Amino acid sequence: MEIILSAAIGVLTASGVYLLLRPRTYQVIIGLSLLSYAVNLFIFSMGRLRVNAPPILEPGGVGDLSRYTDPVPQALVLTAIVIGFAMTALFLVVLLASRGFTGTDHVDGREQRSD
Amino acid sequence: MTDWLHHLMILPILLPLMVGAAMIPIDERNRMAKGVMGFVSTLALFVLSMVLMRASASTEGFLAGTSVYQLGNWPAPFGIVLVLDRLSALMLCLTSGLALAAQVYSIARWHTAGHHFHSLFQLLIAGLNGAFLTGDLFNLFVFFEIMLAASYGLLLHGSGPLRVKAGLHYVAINLAASSLFLIGVSLIYGATGTLNMADLAVKLATISPENRQMVEVGAGVLGVAFLVKAGMWPLSFWLPTAYSAATPPVAAVFAVLTKVGIYVILRLSLLVFGANAGVSAGFGQTLLVVGGMLTIAFGAIGVLASQAMARLAAYSVLVSSGTLMAAIGLGHSSMIAGALFYLVSSTLTISAFFLLIELVERGRDAGADVLAVTMEAYGDADEDEEVDEAGAAIPGTMAVLGLCFCLCALLLAGLPPLSGFVAKFAILSGLFGLSGPEAAPAISAADWTYVTLLILSGLSAMIAMNRVGIRTFWASIENTVPRVFVIEIAPVVVLLGACIFLSLQAGPTMHYMQATADSLLDPSGYTQRVLRAPRAGGQ
Numbered sequence: 001m002e003i004i005l006s007a008a009i010g011v012l013t014a015s016g017v018y019l020l021l022r023p024r025t026y027q028v029i030i031g032l033s034l035l036s037y038a039v040n041l042f043i044f045s046m047g048r049l050r051v052n053a054p055p056i057l058e059p060g061g062v063g064d065l066s067r068y069t070d071p072v073p074q075a076l077v078l079t080a081i082v083i084g085f086a087m088t089a090l091f092l093v094v095l096l097a098s099r100g101f102t103g104t105d106h107v108d109g110r111e112q113r114s115d
Numbered sequence: 116m117t118d119w120l121h122h123l124m125i126l127p128i129l130l131p132l133m134v135g136a137a138m139i140p141i142d143e144r145n146r147m148a149k150g151v152m153g154f155v156s157t158l159a160l161f162v163l164s165m166v167l168m169r170a171s172a173s174t175e176g177f178l179a180g181t182s183v184y185q186l187g188n189w190p191a192p193f194g195i196v197l198v199l200d201r202l203s204a205l206m207l208c209l210t211s212g213l214a215l216a217a218q219v220y221s222i223a224r225w226h227t228a229g230h231h232f233h234s235l236f237q238l239l240i241a242g243l244n245g246a247f248l249t250g251d252l253f254n255l256f257v258f259f260e261i262m263l264a265a266s267y268g269l270l271l272h273g274s275g276p277l278r279v280k281a282g283l284h285y286v287a288i289n290l291a292a293s294s295l296f297l298i299g300v301s302l303i304y305g306a307t308g309t310l311n312m313a314d315l316a317v318k319l320a321t322i323s324p325e326n327r328q329m330v331e332v333g334a335g336v337l338g339v340a341f342l343v344k345a346g347m348w349p350l351s352f353w354l355p356t357a358y359s360a361a362t363p364p365v366a367a368v369f370a371v372l373t374k375v376g377i378y379v380i381l382r383l384s385l386l387v388f389g390a391n392a393g394v395s396a397g398f399g400q401t402l403l404v405v406g407g408m409l410t411i412a413f414g415a416i417g418v419l420a421s422q423a424m425a426r427l428a429a430y431s432v433l434v435s436s437g438t439l440m441a442a443i444g445l446g447h448s449s450m451i452a453g454a455l456f457y458l459v460s461s462t463l464t465i466s467a468f469f470l471l472i473e474l475v476e477r478g479r480d481a482g483a484d485v486l487a488v489t490m491e492a493y494g495d496a497d498e499d500e501e502v503d504e505a506g507a508a509i510p511g512t513m514a515v516l517g518l519c520f521c522l523c524a525l526l527l528a529g530l531p532p533l534s535g536f537v538a539k540f541a542i543l544s545g546l547f548g549l550s551g552p553e554a555a556p557a558i559s560a561a562d563w564t565y566v567t568l569l570i571l572s573g574l575s576a577m578i579a580m581n582r583v584g585i586r587t588f589w590a591s592i593e594n595t596v597p598r599v600f601v602i603e604i605a606p607v608v609v610l611l612g613a614c615i616f617l618s619l620q621a622g623p624t625m626h627y628m629q630a631t632a633d634s635l636l637d638p639s640g641y642t643q644r645v646l647r648a649p650r651a652g653g654q
Contacts, residue, residue, distance in 0.1 A: 020291060025283065032290050039294045039301075046305030072310075073301065076253055080297055083260045087293070090267060091286050098283050101276040107287075109280045 005045055012038035023112075025095045025105045029088065036084040040077050047073030118651070120177045124184040124199050126163055127207055127244040130156055135237030143230055150222040153233040157215045160240065164207040171204040172627060181634070181641055183250070183648035191250075191646045192314040198250035198645055201631040202455075206247040206378055209459055210371050212613065213466050214240050216606035220470050221364035223603045228273035228362060235272070239265035239368065246375050250645055252300050252310045252337075255379065259296065259344075263289050266372060269365045270357060281353075281360035288353050292343040299337025306330045313645035316387045316638055319395060331398055334387070338380065338399055345376030346436045348409040355417060358432060359425035363473040366425070367466040373432055374462055377439045381451075381635070384443060389638045403444025404561055410437030411568045415575040424472045424587075427579055428465060431527055434572045435461040441565050442542055449548060451632035453541030456625060460534040460617055464526040467610035471519050474604065475587055477597035512599050517588045519604070522611045524580035529573040534617040539569060541625060 012034050019031025047070035055071035095105075102109040134156040138149050170178040184197040218236060226232040242262025249255050267289075271282045304310055306329035307318045319330060339350070346354045354373070358366050380403070388398040414433030421427040435457075442454040526535040546562055617624055634640060 020287075028287055032287070032294075035291070035294050039297045042298060043301040046301040048305075072304065076301065076304075079253070079257065083257070083293075087260070087264070087286075087290055090264065091290065094267070094271065094279065094283050094286055097271070097274070097279045101279050107283065109276065 001049055001051070005041065005049065009038050009041050009045070012041070023106055023108075025098065025107055028107060029091055029095060032091065033084075033088055036080070036088070040080055040084070043073050043077050043080060047071075121182070121184065121651075123163065123167065124178065124182065124197055124248070125186075127160055127167070127211075128197075128241055128248065130160060130163075131237040131241040131244070135234045135241065138234045138237070139231065146226060146233075147222075149233040150218075150226060153218055153237055154215075154222070156237060157211060157218050157240065160244075161208075161211040161215050164204065164211045167199060168201075168204040168208050171199055171201050172630070181644040183645050185648065185650060188650050190650055191648060192309055192311050195254045196250040196311070196645060196648070197248045198313075198641070199248060200641065201627070201634055202378070202382065203247045205455070205459070205627075205631060206374070207244055209374075209462060210240065210243050210247070213368055213371050213462065213610070216466065216470070216610050217364040217367040220367070220603055220606045221362075223600050225273070225362050225364050229271075231268070232272055235265045235268040236368070239269060241265075243371065243375060247378065250312050252303065252312060252315070254310075256293075256296055256300060259375075260293065262372070262375070263293070266369065269368075270361050272365060273362045278360045281357045284353050285357045288343065292340045295336050295343075296340035299333045299335075299340060302333030302336065303330055306333065311645070312383065312386055313642040316389070316391070316642050317646065319387060320391055320393050327395060331395060334383075334398060337383075338402075341376040341379050342406065342440075343376070344373060345380065345440065346373050346410065346433050347406040347440060348413045348433075348437070349406075351410065351413070351433055351436075354433060355426055355429040358429035358469075359423065363470050366428070366469040370432060370462050370465045370469065373436050374439075374458060377436060377443075377458065380440070381443055385451075385635045386638045386641060389636070391638055397446060400444045400446050403440050404565075405444075407437045407439070407441025407444055408564060408568055410434075410440060411572050413437075415568075415572040418572075418579045419575045421579065424476065424583055425469070427583060428468045428472060431461075431465055431468070431576065434576070435465065438542075438569060438572070441568075445546070445562060445565060447546060447548075448632070448636050450542055450545035451635060452625060452628040453538065453543075453545045455628040455631055456534075456541050456617075456621075457538035460526070460538045460614060463610050463614050463617075464523060464535060467519070467607050467614075468523045468527065470603075470607045470610070471516070471523060474597060474599050474607070475516050475520065477599070512596050513588065515604060516597075516599070517584075519607050519611060520580075520584055520588065522614070524577065524584060526611075526614055527580060528577035530577070532618060534614045534621070537618055537621045539573065541628075543569070 016031045016033075016035030016038055019027045019034065022028065022031070050069040053067060053069040055069050055074050057068065098109060099105055104111055106112075134152060138152060141149055167178065170176065171180065171182070173179045178199060181198065181200040183191070184199070185191070186195045186197065188194070214236070218233075221232065221236075239262055242258050242260075242265055245258030246255055246262060249258055267282065267286050270285055271278055300310065303315065306326040307315055307322065309315050309318060319327070322330065343350045358369055361369060384399065388395055390396060410433055414430050414437055417430030417433065418427055421430055438461075439454055439458055442450050442457070522533070525533050529535040529539040543566060546566065547558065
């Protein structure tokens, strides 16, 4: 499970960074989204990976930490997802405004001469 | 027990948040009503932050020294806390002062350039104040995002191709930096199991070596996110374009945005990687010194190369950031007080300069300048606004503007007798051990390079300001005198007046800064106050 998760984070980050460096605004926004997925998984993994362990106490289970997983990263991920989603939506608006003003989807607002 | 007075601590966050939210449903046609609401709120904040600063500077009474506000009444490592100390009170005061000036300025004309200006402005202040007050790393992230979301809106205020393009770059780079912020925070949490800054400082002293490595990697990644905000050299290419494209009141308040990065770096490096950190003490200082100096050099060259005044001001922001970063990185405890003085003085100056630029350039023809980069921004799109409701124009316009410009030049270049000089002198005297408790520390090569760069950056600012000043005031091609209203020039005069006040009251101010530096250099005082704070209503 560790290998699958770390590979997923690695692939998402690498694709995200690659797309972030591309010249089209749409590629940039997809890159940022992939990067934020990778970050969310990464935060989640920082609470250590546990299978079949709930993050909240059950009645009668108080005191036995080995039966539970760390709830804090899950709360952090939730916050990060919400904020990331809002920021992506905002970026989309700026992207459309830029497209409207310049007539191109290049991040610099104009095409390179020898592309 | 004056228990309710304790709640004053959270008011700098709640008040702008609520006022900003309350303004949203009000129709845009009642812009003046929104402006007055915003003004009253910011004025109240300014008074409040003055009260908080006085309280935190006193040794007894309510909110004396370092005080802790437990959100939800949970004690420190488990719940989120707000911490008010001398440094955060100082930053609150600086922010609300700048915001007040920018807000008054905007009411004359600029708030008509788009929607929801005053709401966004209040939300920006809420985010800034939260970032200064919080004692929790993840909470810091949340306040950073509030601040950034509002700043995206404000940067785009007024619209136009130039601002949208600058905004696109600004949003993209800050979203990437936010990802780094999250990675850093989660690494630190994964290694230490805490997000509370005070608890982190305590735990780092007794951490296992492999976890220490993870914390240091996390702190490094986190540091990059803050350095993007602060504008360290290889991470700062977005800054001049974004700041010079923003509308003047927005640019004026953005001057304090870079200082948030500086504030967090100062706070965390002294608290977490301070003297008590064991092996990790002084982590990342070399990078700060080198990066800071490169930033000063880049900023100074940029200042010299700028044709348009707004770009000149934006590069001055970089010079100011670089000076502070290198001063923190050099790690002489005697320099911190001077650096804090410089922070306040340079931020006030740059804000005043951003406000002044538009007034000076207003009457000029867009084609008259050699490089009309910013002219485009100030030109067609905004010219058609009707502005005759703003009050009386001032007499002797050019004389007043010229005088303000001269003061800005003196302050930016750091020439006597104004506070720019006092600030640089305080930094240098701290460096050479003229005023500190320890007698004349050894001066390293890095120190000499810093001194040279600091003085050269002043020289380049002087040359650039002279050139721009002569071209604008003495050798101006056309003789149009801009129409400037009292409520537009008043904020500039007040900000510059604050700098003059700082120069006149340099003694007491330095005394406050020294006490602030002393409390920062003794992290155990901070950690004990935070971790041992009693819960409200008895145990």
